[in-house]
Amino acid sequence: MHFGATLRLLRVDAGVSLRALAQKIGVSSAYLSRVENGHDQAPTPDRLIAIARALDLPPTLLIDLAQRVSPFVARYLEDVPSASFLFLEIARRKLNAAQLARVHAFLDAEFPAWGAASAPAVPRLHELLTPERVILKLSCSYLGDAIDLAATRLAGAAPGLHATTLAAEIRERERESPTGVGHGVAVPHALVPELEPVAALVTLARPLHVPTPDDLPLQVLLVIVGGGRAPLEMLARAARLATPGTVAELCQATTPEAALARVRHVESEFG
Template sequence: MHLGATLRLLRVDAGLSLRDLARRIGVSSAYLSRVENGVDAAPTPERLAAIARELDVPAPLLMDVAHRLSPFVAHYLEEEPAAGALLLELARRRLTAAQLTRVRVWLDTEFPARAPWPDTPVPALSPVLSPDRMVLRMTCGALEDALDVAAGRLAAALPEVSASRLVAELRRREAESSNAVGNGVAVPHAHVENTPPLAALVTLARPLATETPDDIPLRLLVVLVGGERGPTWLARLAHVARLASHGLAERLGDVEQASEVQERLAVLEASR
């Protein structure tokens, strides 16, 4: 997990300087820089919630990337101590993502939510990804090679946009700030006006020795393009970072069929 890389990625896309965000949440820019570079530990849940408000992304996303306990959960555990024992049982049994999904389905059936979750719904990755935009077990010697291939797949779904334009936009954003979020995952992305949100997925047969925030070689790219900006776009980026923090590269790295990618991704997203 490398929360700092995700915070920097979101901050840059939100158009905020390090100094601006630091001032808004009441900390020094030096402290925020240390967090973004992984020198300092992840901020407290309260401070993460403040960052989420300023970036206009759902707070649970950042909590999950940081593997921090949400204040909402902490308050509930204080009110209902027995819930803590149940969480310990889940941990002791080491339920998988698929098993936790079954538990969630049972909860929704037996104990329907009494009120909507207070945060904005998070846009899932699955609906903007299709088998023809998956490149599995690719062999390449540089990040640029993977971007070229992904841009070609994305351009095929965008008749008005050339692959060369997509590559140029992806490289421009990468030059501005690294899109690697840790755990072997990078999220290259580009804004292209008047286009729907689309994703391409590239897994690498051999890890790519490129610069990453946690020094884990790159194994998987989720390449995003779209005309949207603002909260929905930032939530989409944060959601991919959250998937990365929960083992996206490990779960998909050895898959050779697009249908299996879809199945594993659906299970992972359903468990979040």
């Protein structure tokens, strides 16, 4: 995943200018631009926390996306040395992804994260998808063709939505700022606050050579429509699909159910 492109996607959809975000976190707009364009590394955990709060996102989600978990954890262990015993117990028991998800659910229930105490749960990506909205090995020459087909499937899931209008809104958002997040993944979307979110997953038979943050052609599209609860968090979670292994498995899937299982697996790994 290209962190800078993901950050730009989230910032644009939050309606925050580059200069405004830079001022909020105490850095120059030139520095933040370099981060978004991949010329500088992801910010430190402290700055990531400031960015998350400015965008109303869970701080740990941005830290995870930036792969800054280790320094974040190291600093926490310096402040609370006794926490190392809990990590050791988890390692000693060799908890798997499903068991860690249960631990994570307990922590969320007993000790809500910052900003989550009164907020309703944000739906998982696999909850936004159905087999009917998973399109595998689509042959197309233009990104607009894939968006049009996804919009047709999505319009059928949301009463009152018209496929042509929906496709036009998604394409307009894509023109405003491309939604590629790296490793062949893009997240075209139209945020409609009053609409509960739905999504369509598209894998391509042949990679599409369009401008991307890491110059890798597009292979997977996760098209999201709606808003409801915490739409930016859904987009951030979608960026987790942008890894070589996940993209390869999604593109190799021969049934919608297999593709959905991979999405669920990715989400179970992160909790």
